[in-house]
Amino acid sequence: MAGYMLEVEGVVKSFDGFKALNGVNLSVEKGEIVGLVGPNGCGKTTLVNVVSGIYRPDMGKICLDGKDITHMPTHKRVLHGINRTFQVPKPLSDMTVEENIDLAWHFGGKDNLARSSVLERTNLSETKYKVASMLTAAQQKRLDLARALATNPKVLFVDELGAGLSPSELSDIATMLKEIADTGVALVVVEHLLGFLESLTSRVVVLDAGKEIFEGRLKEAVKDERVIEVFLGG
Amino acid sequence: MDRPTVIDTVKGEPKERQRFVFKQLLKRKNVVDLLGLLIPVVAFSFAPHFYSNEILLISMMIYIALAQGVNVIYGLTGYLPFGYVGFYGVGAYGTSLAILDLHVAPEIAIVIGGLVSAILALVLTPLLKLSGSYFAIATLATAEALYALIANPSLKNITQGPYGINIGAVYSSGGSYVVAVVLLGLSILTVVVIKRSRLGLALRAIRNDPVSASLSGVNVVLERTKAWVVAAAIAGLAGGVFAWTITIFYPSAVFDISISVFAIVFALFGGVGTTFGPIVGAVVLYGLYSYIGVTQPQYFQLIFGVIIVIFVLFLPKGVAGIANALIRRFRMRTIREEA
Numbered sequence: 001m002a003g004y005m006l007e008v009e010g011v012v013k014s015f016d017g018f019k020a021l022n023g024v025n026l027s028v029e030k031g032e033i034v035g036l037v038g039p040n041g042c043g044k045t046t047l048v049n050v051v052s053g054i055y056r057p058d059m060g061k062i063c064l065d066g067k068d069i070t071h072m073p074t075h076k077r078v079l080h081g082i083n084r085t086f087q088v089p090k091p092l093s094d095m096t097v098e099e100n101i102d103l104a105w106h107f108g109g110k111d112n113l114a115r116s117s118v119l120e121r122t123n124l125s126e127t128k129y130k131v132a133s134m135l136t137a138a139q140q141k142r143l144d145l146a147r148a149l150a151t152n153p154k155v156l157f158v159d160e161l162g163a164g165l166s167p168s169e170l171s172d173i174a175t176m177l178k179e180i181a182d183t184g185v186a187l188v189v190v191e192h193l194l195g196f197l198e199s200l201t202s203r204v205v206v207l208d209a210g211k212e213i214f215e216g217r218l219k220e221a222v223k224d225e226r227v228i229e230v231f232l233g234g
Numbered sequence: 235m236d237r238p239t240v241i242d243t244v245k246g247e248p249k250e251r252q253r254f255v256f257k258q259l260l261k262r263k264n265v266v267d268l269l270g271l272l273i274p275v276v277a278f279s280f281a282p283h284f285y286s287n288e289i290l291l292i293s294m295m296i297y298i299a300l301a302q303g304v305n306v307i308y309g310l311t312g313y314l315p316f317g318y319v320g321f322y323g324v325g326a327y328g329t330s331l332a333i334l335d336l337h338v339a340p341e342i343a344i345v346i347g348g349l350v351s352a353i354l355a356l357v358l359t360p361l362l363k364l365s366g367s368y369f370a371i372a373t374l375a376t377a378e379a380l381y382a383l384i385a386n387p388s389l390k391n392i393t394q395g396p397y398g399i400n401i402g403a404v405y406s407s408g409g410s411y412v413v414a415v416v417l418l419g420l421s422i423l424t425v426v427v428i429k430r431s432r433l434g435l436a437l438r439a440i441r442n443d444p445v446s447a448s449l450s451g452v453n454v455v456l457e458r459t460k461a462w463v464v465a466a467a468i469a470g471l472a473g474g475v476f477a478w479t480i481t482i483f484y485p486s487a488v489f490d491i492s493i494s495v496f497a498i499v500f501a502l503f504g505g506v507g508t509t510f511g512p513i514v515g516a517v518v519l520y521g522l523y524s525y526i527g528v529t530q531p532q533y534f535q536l537i538f539g540v541i542i543v544i545f546v547l548f549l550p551k552g553v554a555g556i557a558n559a560l561i562r563r564f565r566m567r568t569i570r571e572e573a
Contacts (some may be wrong), residue, residue, distance in 0.1 A: 052449065053448075054445060058314075072301075073448070073455075074445075074448040074449060075448045075451050075452055075454065078448070078449055078450070078451040079451055082431045083449060084449065090443055090445060090446045091443075091446065092439050092442040092443055092446055092447070092450075093442060093443070094438070094442050095438060096444065097437065099435065100450075102435070103435055103436070103439050103447070103450045103452070104449075104450035104451060106432055106435070106451075107432075107436065107450050107451035107452045107453075108450050108451025108452075109451070147446070147449070147450060148449070150450075151449075151450065151451055190353075199316075
């Protein structure tokens with residue numbers, strides 16, 4: 001299994017007896033874009049939360065670049081190279097865009113290249129001095145992405161970045177994500193929009209009831225009987 | 235939809251104008267902080283020439299320092315410390331016992347008092363796992379526990395128990411006044427420095443959203459602990475200054491919960507998160523308290539209670555917030571007229 005940037009092995013996470021994750025596995029290579037799909041409540045966001053340290057797993061192992069990060073607090077994972085965006089963006093809303101980025105750069109990154117280019121790469125240069133709460137929803141999503149990029153991540157989880165965006169915004173985001181992956185960042189894209197994923201990912205992982213049920217190309221996934229059953233309810 | 239900001243309303247080349255406005259804001263910030271430090275220190279340095287009640291002036295300085303301590307822990311991290319007086323009392327006792335048992339100079343004893351409070355804060359860091367009213371109540375209980383411990387008659391040989399402290403031998407009205415001015419300057423300087431440092435940036439971020447802050451690489455627990463320890467040290471130093479000023483006191487005098495309440499009300503009234511706010515709050519309200527509150531304390535407690543409720547609910551930015559809003563409105567108008 002050597003060579004994977006991120007390896008999630010048999011992770012279990014329960015909430016009051018409900019197993020949100022039931023032994024899920026996920027491996028991502030450097031510079032790869034992997035799609036994470038599944039019906040609502042299948043554990044996609046829980047997986048992102050467990051990997052980013054918001055929740056601690058009950059069982060299983062998470063390795064980043066060969067290093068066990070299963071029991072690390074969030075900020076240490078960030079320093080080791082994990083980051084994420086949120087379905088509902090979570091900017092530091094009283095602070096300006098520049099301060100948001102500065103904070104992430106100071107505490108999580110310390111990479112000159114990343115800091116100066118982050119705003120350009122996420123198309124936020126114009127809004128540099130604006131307070132984050134004044135941004136549009138699409139801009140806030142990009143700010144989430146910019147904040148994550150400023151910490152110079154190795155693995156980046158993008159949680160439903162596309163939801164609610166217009167087609168032209170979507171294609172901008174797709175280009176942006178491809179450029180990020182080209183710099184060697186491993187991307188895991190959680191998304192419902194299959195067309196968006198098709199244009200972006202080399203493979204997808206389909207989750208159901210907290211476990212992966214399919215792994216491969218999206219084209220094949222939509223032909224897979226179990227995947228069809230899960231999505232259409234058999 | 236973008237709501238227009240001050241920057242949007244400025245005409246001209248957007249980038250140049252943005253930079254211009256930004257620079258102006260920075261300058262204003264510098265001036266405000268400098269004045270916030272200099273005015274009180276100079277005013278209190280010369281005040282005894284015009285007003286003879288030095289005890290009252292020292293009390294006011296102590297309350298400014300305590301209000302700035304509340305500013306650090308509440309204004310910058312959002313934790314409301316109702317038991318803040320615990321650190322004050324421990325500082326007063328640490329200072330007094332250092333004078334009595336270690337026979338050090340009062341100035342050094344006060345530093346020891348501050349250190350003891352800071353160490354106590356480190357021991358009490360698990361309290362920071364609580365949030366909101368749970369934290370407020372837990373710190374209150376802790377302060378009461380400390381009081382019960384120090385005032386315990388069976389500790390008579392160590393703390394003098396309920397019989398109180400007497401360090402009358404080192405009394406020096408001039409000396410304690412100078413130390414109080416130093417405390418005043420130090421507490422304001424601390425707030426200014428923290429606000430401008432990486433710590434200040436991190437604390438603001440944590441107050442905004444702890445999860446996003448930690449995803450920016452901020453060690454939320456560590457940064458909160460720093461603010462907590464600094465605030466405790468300020469209270470400890472303030473307690474030490476009080477001890478040296480008053481020299482004879484019962485434990486109930488330095489563990490009085492109304493000291494916490496006063497410090498919080500002063501900070502809230504003036505405006506937490508600002509340099510000037512707690513100073514204005516302490517001077518105005520403590521002045522008012524000394525003027526009429528001493529004769530009719532029952533009304534004052536009622537008024538203070540109402541002030542806490544109103545300011546927490548409706549005016550979290552205090553008088554300074556109102557002033558800032560007025561200044562901003564005025565500036566916007568002049569910018570519009572210029573354009």
